[in-house]
Amino acid sequence: MAKFRRIVFLILCACMAASVTTGCRTTPKHDSAGEFVDDSMITTRVKAAIFDEMALKTFQINVTTFQGVVQLSGFVDSADNAKRAGEIARGVKGVKEVRNDLIAK
Secondary structure (H helix, E strand, O other), X not given: OHHHHHHHHHHHHHXXXXXXXXXXXXXXXXXXXXXXXXXXXXXXXXXXXXXXXXXXXXXXXXEEEEOOEEEEEEEEOXXXXXXXXXXXXXXXXXXXXXXXXXXXX
């Protein structure tokens, strides 16, 4: 009976170790905790940089970040403002790529 308990205990320990080591890995659709914080910081920096630009209406520009890739969406007054928002986002530290989906009204 003691041998059976030891085997069950070892199996449980192996399962817990496997779940701990795979629980923090990044998958194509999910961030790890560290990457989520990094992406949140990048989003905040991009929003702040766009907010400093007087010509852009920041409340109509949505910023999302996933693994360093920033996506800009929403509406701006002109194509020049859309281009300027993309340039501002590219200049932020930590941004790997910018997907500019802003629409000029």
